[in-house]
Every structure is written in C-alpha cells, then in structure tokens.
Amino acid sequence: MTAPTRVRVQRRPVHGVLLLDKPLGLSSNQALQKAKWLLRAEKAGHTGTLDPLASGILPLCFGAATKFSQLQLEADKTYETRVRLGVTTSTADAEGEVLRERPVACTVGQLVQVLDDFTGPIAQVPPMHSALKKDGKALYEYARDGETVERAARQVLIHDLELLGFELGGAEPFVDLRVRCSKGTYIRTLGEDIGEALGCGGHLTMLRRVETGNLHVAQAITLDQLEALDDAARLRMLHPVEILLHEHPRIVLPPDEAGRFLSGMRRRGDWPDAAAVAVFGEQPEALLGVAHVQQGELIADRLLSPPEIQQALLQFHEARAAVA
Known part of the structure; x- marks a missing residue:
C-alpha cells in the first residue's frame, strides 16, 4: 500500500503579533506551533508560558515582533480564577492527587481580611509543578520523579485582588477572584496560600488570563476561529509589531x-x-x-x-x- 503523500508547507516571512485566546489542554508551545503552521510563518515565538490547565490571552510574536517579545514577559498580568476551598492537592490544582480535606469554617469577614493581607508585596515559594529550574532541571521534572527540592521564596507584587463571588457553605465551597499581579506570580500558589490562611486549604479549579500589559483577551482570537479563515484573513488578524511598545x-x-x-x-x-x-x-x-x-x-x-x-x-x- 502506498503511503500518503505529505504536503510540505511553504513557509514565508510573516511579521506582527497574534493575540491568541489559548484553549485548555494545550501548552503554550503547542498553541504557537499550530498558529505558526496556519500562518505558514518562518519565525515565531511566544511571550511567556501559560499552563495547559489555563486558558486566556497569549500574545504570539512573528518575524520582527520576536525581537520585542521580552517586553510582554515583564508586563503585569491579570487572571480570573476559582479556588475550591477545603481540599488541598499535590499540584495545587484539580489535576493533582488529593492530599487533605478540611471543613470550611471561615466567615465572609475573615475572607475579606485574608484577601487584604495578600494584596501588595508578598513572598511566594515556587510550586514543585512549575517550569522554574534548579541545577539545570525543571522543578516539574523533580516532582514527576517523586522528589521535593528546596526552593527559595520570591518576592512578587499583587496589585489588586478582587472578590468576584464566593460560596462558603455547601458541598463545594469556593472563592472566585480577579488577580492583577507582577510577572513571576504563581496563581496556583496564591490560591493554595489563601486557602491555608483561611484554615481550610484550597486548590485552583479554573484559571484564565484576561490581560497582559495593555492587551486584553477580548481582542484575542481562538485557534478554531483562525483555522476557519482563509489565508488573507488570517494575516489580517496580525497586529503591527508596535502593539508591544505601547509604553x-x-x-x-x-x-x-x-x-x-x-x-x-x-x-x-x-x-x-x-x-x-x-x-x-x-x-x-x-x-x-x-x-x-x-x-x-x-x-x-x-x-x-x-x-x-x-x-x-x-x-x-x-x-x-x-x-x-
């Protein structure tokens, strides 16, 4: 039986920034490679990783824009997230193994006070399930091997911590938050630490990045939407390089x-x-x-x-x- 002929994509110079609404389940690099293929671009890079378990805005840089991608790495970010209270997991999110369950006995007043305590400069210990490297090896690789290594606390800045909704009773108590923070902030760690401060523990069940710098997810396009367009329309989705230089x-x-x-x-x-x-x-x-x-x-x-x-x-x- 003759093997099917593989169609070789003819690459071309493409310049600009695609504001992608990354779906759940894809790594930032997987999303980048799919967009690069759809645009038939020669050169591409992203502006910092967004976990497979997170969705939301991911600026992708093509051609000349890759020279300025570092600017978005440094930018403040805004996330919307749900913290499931009362359950602590091994990864601080819903994918991890349940480590401990505790009753949720905090009041609304205590919740508001804890959120106030976590606003401003705070110290965070990076999670084991992260891409941060120690001795040339990513922390998640140690975690995958069942190892826990010492991590130094890092200073980050929580500019604003807005309470969007909550349910402190019922079968699955939760807190919904909007977090505007500095680069390097681990939202999973923040959710876990807030749960501990409330005395019940917690883990993330939803994480969505809605802003990076001055770029908002409302401006973004999904991979499915991009794929549905013809070639010329796909190119029209690109923003000029200077969108990265607004400041x-x-x-x-x-x-x-x-x-x-x-x-x-x-x-x-x-x-x-x-x-x-x-x-x-x-x-x-x-x-x-x-x-x-x-x-x-x-x-x-x-x-x-x-x-x-x-x-x-x-x-x-x-x-x-x-x-x-």
Whole structure:
C-alpha cells in the first residue's frame, strides 16, 4: 500500500503579533506551533508560558515582533480564577492527587481580611509543578520523579485582588477572584496560600488570563476561529509589531535620518532623556526599532532590518487593501 503523500508547507516571512485566546489542554508551545503552521510563518515565538490547565490571552510574536517579545514577559498580568476551598492537592490544582480535606469554617469577614493581607508585596515559594529550574532541571521534572527540592521564596507584587463571588457553605465551597499581579506570580500558589490562611486549604479549579500589559483577551482570537479563515484573513488578524511598545515614547525621523539610524549611527535632537523609545520612519511611516535617549543622543538598542521593514509594510498594505 502506498503511503500518503505529505504536503510540505511553504513557509514565508510573516511579521506582527497574534493575540491568541489559548484553549485548555494545550501548552503554550503547542498553541504557537499550530498558529505558526496556519500562518505558514518562518519565525515565531511566544511571550511567556501559560499552563495547559489555563486558558486566556497569549500574545504570539512573528518575524520582527520576536525581537520585542521580552517586553510582554515583564508586563503585569491579570487572571480570573476559582479556588475550591477545603481540599488541598499535590499540584495545587484539580489535576493533582488529593492530599487533605478540611471543613470550611471561615466567615465572609475573615475572607475579606485574608484577601487584604495578600494584596501588595508578598513572598511566594515556587510550586514543585512549575517550569522554574534548579541545577539545570525543571522543578516539574523533580516532582514527576517523586522528589521535593528546596526552593527559595520570591518576592512578587499583587496589585489588586478582587472578590468576584464566593460560596462558603455547601458541598463545594469556593472563592472566585480577579488577580492583577507582577510577572513571576504563581496563581496556583496564591490560591493554595489563601486557602491555608483561611484554615481550610484550597486548590485552583479554573484559571484564565484576561490581560497582559495593555492587551486584553477580548481582542484575542481562538485557534478554531483562525483555522476557519482563509489565508488573507488570517494575516489580517496580525497586529503591527508596535502593539508591544505601547509604553514607549514615540520618535519619528525623516528619511535621511532614518537611514542613518538604521545603520547604527547615533542621532542628535532635542529629545528628553528616556530609557526606552520607539523609533519610526516618517515616509513611509514604519517602525525602525527601539532606542534610548541620553543627553540629546538617540542610541539604537534593537533594530529591524531593512527587509523586515519592507516585508511588514507590504504585508499590512496588502491586508488593508483586501478589506477596502
């Protein structure tokens, strides 16, 4: 019997940011590879992992956007989660083995006080079921082998801890929360620690990331929605690279100055000092890269290449023309 012919996907340069609403059950890399295949993109990367057991916004960077993906790693995040009270598990989520069950005897007043106590700077011990590495080995690998290793507590910042709903009685008591936090915060650990502070323990049964930086899940598209589109419509789902640079002050250079800047030359101007700015060419308007300003000098930090700039301009011009 003749084996079926495998169709080779013809890759191409694709530039921009896809705001993906990652489904449950897929790792961030699995979601990235599926989107990369659908877009036939040559180069892609994500902006930090989202657990298979979590859904929500996952910005995916393509082409030139991969140069700025680190900015989303540093961004604050917002999650919505449900903490099932009274049951502690080995993984601090619903996939783990039940370790202990306790009655839930806390009051609403105690719950509000505990949430207040966990708002602001707090120390967290990273969970064993995480990708954090110790001695070159991920913690979840130790956990898979039945080992528990010493982990140092880390400082994180909980900007806001909003109580969305709760049920302290009944067969399955729970607390629904919206958490706005700094990078590096483990929401499973936060839920487990809140349960312990209430004297009953707890674990997560739902986790959804709704914001990362200024990007909201309402702007995102699912893999199923992306797959249902034709090729041109898929490309139209990409946001320009500068969506990652919303906090950077903007500097626009005329054509002659833009060319010198792209060659790595420092430019002089009456710009105020700034640690990070987004630099654009004037005609045509296009992102050139990021830089910093020191004593009136514009100093390049990360530049797009001329081919990347031309390809991105052509891609977004064709996308707009297809809609018109």
